[in-house]
Amino acid sequence: MNAAAMNPQEIIRIFRKERVVIDAKAPIGVMDGGLGGFTVVKELQKILPEEDVIYLGDGKNNPYGNRSGEDIVHLTKQCLNFLKEKKVKTVAVACNTISTMIDHYQPDYDFKIFSIVQAGSDDAVRMDLQQIGVLSTVFTAKTECYAHLIHQRKPQMKVYAQGCPMLARLIEDGDFDCGRIDAELNKTLGGLLEQYPALDSLVFGCTHFPLVQENIERLYPQLIHLINPAATQARQVKEYLEREHALNTGGAGTFRIYTTGNCESYRSVAERVGLKTPLSIEHVPAPQPLNS
Missing domain, CATH: 3.40.50.1860 (Rossmann fold)
Known part of the structure; x- marks a missing residue:
């Protein structure tokens, strides 16, 4: 069938992606190659106090900045897959090193990913x-x-x-x-x-x-x-959720931390930064580097 014979709905389905409906109650994901992304969480909690935030810090493989680009993307996709399993509605990549490679992984995910760079x-x-x-x-x-x-x-x-x-x-x-x-x-x-x-x-x-x-x-x-x-990235997340009508306006604003590093260090630094007390701090298996 040629394009002239198609109805408008058929053309839209073929030539445009179907609009993804975002669950407003879903959490915001924040990921970093460690605990530095707490600075982004602090800003999110300031301007989006009703949003649930899930944080993933890959302390085991820190610093990402001493790795090859191929290895960074390999580790990053494992982190993003973890957050995808948690059904996040968007992700703020708080790590500058990881953000430099965003074009190499954003196309693989249907949620919006924000670059700190x-x-x-x-x-x-x-x-x-x-x-x-x-x-x-x-x-x-x-x-x-x-x-x-x-x-x-x-x-x-x-x-x-x-x-x-x-x-x-x-x-x-x-x-x-x-x-x-x-x-x-x-x-x-x-x-x-x-x-x-x-x-x-x-x-x-x-x-x-x-x-x-x-x-x-x-x-x-x-x-x-x-x-x-961090403040600008948090504001960009908020503006995006507003545009998509995906703000969680009735939430309690929970905070959960997952780390491949030392849980006590994450607890201590979260307190030092002045973050909302996390509901849980859980150690999770570390992403595997290339040639590990």
Whole structure:
């Protein structure tokens, strides 16, 4: 049958995907290669207090930023499959490293996935800046993903990326010892500022890093603009659910944590961040890396 002979309903079925009906009562999923995504949960709980949130932190395989792109996608799909089994209505990928690979896994899922890198880039573009630094994992820095997204809309802005090989791991282990944190910052962020002494603005290109914001402010007071993309990502999730008429307006706003890491560390850091007391913190099997 040719297109001219089809009725409108038949054409829509063939040439367009059927609209997915979202269950407003379903939870929001947040995933990270560890516990850094608690910074995103905090913002979601602020603006969407009635929503149920399920958090998955793959502490076992942290940091994702020291892995290959192929391995990152392989691990990420296992995490997303776990959240799919929990029947989430959308997922905020709080990990910048994982977000850099979003085009490699979003097509495999029928729920909307939000990238923290997109949120951070949006924040940078909105600011009237000539230059900006991005502090991230090594993988995120190498992809130059922030520069790519920012230059699409603001090509004149200079973007300087700096990878930190150990900072996320220290935070993931609950190691907030100022000496070790400061030493890692001095090696990485300190080096960036030596190279670009006029730099006064920085994007947290890893959701773990706002957890040591006080260290950064103390060591580098010249950084007067510290951008945490978590608030923008949470707002983008809310706007999407509003458009889809999928807000849970009568919920109690529960919070559950699943981790492949240390449950006590997750409990401690959740309290440190000021999150709603979780209903449960459950250890789950870790995704398997390639060639494991």
